[in-house]
Amino acid sequence: MSVTGERNTNQGCLTVAIRMPVRIFALVVILPVRMAWDALAALGRALGAGLGWLWRRIVVEPLSAVARGTGRALGWLGGALAWLGRVLIAAPLVRLWTKVLVPAGRGTATATRWLVRTLVVVPLGALYRYVLTPFGQGLTWSLRATGSGLAALVRLFGTGVALLVTHLLVRPLRLLHSAVLAPAARALAAALTATGHGTGAAVRWLLRVLIVVPLVLLYRHVLTPAGHGARWSVRALGTAAGWLLRYLVAVPAVVLYRYVLTPLGHAAVWTARASGTAALWLGRVLFVVPVVAFHRYVLTPLGRAAVWSVRALGTALTWSAEAVGTAVGWLLGYLLVVPLVALYRHVLAPVGREIAAALGHAWRVAGYISRAAGRGLKWLARTLIGDPARWVWHTVVVPAADAARAAGRWTRREVLAPAGRAVGEARQIVQDALRTVRVTVREARADARRMLFGAPKSAARLPEQSAAPVPDFVKRAPEPGRRVPPGHR
Numbered sequence: 001m002s003v004t005g006e007r008n009t010n011q012g013c014l015t016v017a018i019r020m021p022v023r024i025f026a027l028v029v030i031l032p033v034r035m036a037w038d039a040l041a042a043l044g045r046a047l048g049a050g051l052g053w054l055w056r057r058i059v060v061e062p063l064s065a066v067a068r069g070t071g072r073a074l075g076w077l078g079g080a081l082a083w084l085g086r087v088l089i090a091a092p093l094v095r096l097w098t099k100v101l102v103p104a105g106r107g108t109a110t111a112t113r114w115l116v117r118t119l120v121v122v123p124l125g126a127l128y129r130y131v132l133t134p135f136g137q138g139l140t141w142s143l144r145a146t147g148s149g150l151a152a153l154v155r156l157f158g159t160g161v162a163l164l165v166t167h168l169l170v171r172p173l174r175l176l177h178s179a180v181l182a183p184a185a186r187a188l189a190a191a192l193t194a195t196g197h198g199t200g201a202a203v204r205w206l207l208r209v210l211i212v213v214p215l216v217l218l219y220r221h222v223l224t225p226a227g228h229g230a231r232w233s234v235r236a237l238g239t240a241a242g243w244l245l246r247y248l249v250a251v252p253a254v255v256l257y258r259y260v261l262t263p264l265g266h267a268a269v270w271t272a273r274a275s276g277t278a279a280l281w282l283g284r285v286l287f288v289v290p291v292v293a294f295h296r297y298v299l300t301p302l303g304r305a306a307v308w309s310v311r312a313l314g315t316a317l318t319w320s321a322e323a324v325g326t327a328v329g330w331l332l333g334y335l336l337v338v339p340l341v342a343l344y345r346h347v348l349a350p351v352g353r354e355i356a357a358a359l360g361h362a363w364r365v366a367g368y369i370s371r372a373a374g375r376g377l378k379w380l381a382r383t384l385i386g387d388p389a390r391w392v393w394h395t396v397v398v399p400a401a402d403a404a405r406a407a408g409r410w411t412r413r414e415v416l417a418p419a420g421r422a423v424g425e426a427r428q429i430v431q432d433a434l435r436t437v438r439v440t441v442r443e444a445r446a447d448a449r450r451m452l453f454g455a456p457k458s459a460a461r462l463p464e465q466s467a468a469p470v471p472d473f474v475k476r477a478p479e480p481g482r483r484v485p486p487g488h489r
Helices: 013-028 032-195 200-453
Strands: none
Touching: 013 200, 032 200
């Protein structure tokens, strides 16, 4: 019979032989799990020792020997490859760097510095020293002379304009005011004062004759010629300044740019182009061509030989690994896997199934027994402990607690509250008496000080000299049922 109760006809004699003893053992013995665990632990230790011995003899030792041989071969191969790389690659590269590239670089740097100094620095220094410096000094002298001439012209023009304005405008106006307008105004004021009222026509005629006509004549015959003269002077001054700037600044600058700076710039560009071409040629001859030749005739054959060697080594290692893997697989298959499969199929699987079925049956029976025992213990605990405890609680503890609470309330209301009020009143009376005594002592001390040393000049009124509070012996009775804390009035 299986765990589900169905009959299984494909069972061996070993299954039939161990089923009932195992179930009887699982049901009868109190600790079947512990005994099964001990049995399985001993079986596991024995099986582990045997399997460990087989693993060491069949797998670990052969693989260790193969690994040691492979490690020695790989170490020898690595040493050979390192020697080849050192002899065929590192040493030629070091010699190329130390014997060819470093001297070529130093020579190229020296030649480049000499070319730059000869073709750029020296011509630029000569240009600055013998061309730009004299030209700048001459230009500075020309600008200073031009500025001095323009300043003299401006000062002369200002002096002429000032003289013209003074002699043509200021002095005639001053003479007009002192010789004509002031006497006319005085005469008009005297006439108006004598007659009392003047006519409008006489005033207008006098104003026209004495003010308007002289001002018109002044503008027409004095100011207009002076303005034309000033405009002509400004135009002549601007023409002279333009001529001076053109022939002293613009023409020399154009001549310098066309016949000095442009040839020098073309020469500098040609020099830079020639220097760049020479530097490129030197770099190509001294660096690019040797590097390309070294790569083409040294590194490429070495790389192809190294690739061929690595491929051959990889093929040999692959074949060796396949052979070793086949041998190890055959050994593991016939010396480890087959015995383990047979052991599992014919011994461990039937024993495991029966043990699992017996443990499941014993677990269910133990569950029934444990539930029955739990219900019995629950009934005993309720009958022997719970019911008496509940009766004692409801019959003894609850009435006693109610009585204790009632006694506490009565004690607090009838004993403690009146005692607290009495203590508070007594403390207040004592505090009032002590305050009165302190005030009396202070006053007596102040009186004694005044009798002995006299009253101070500005006696400050002390806070204690106020009227002493009268103790309130009549207290308000507390409300019925209200608790008054001790010390509170």
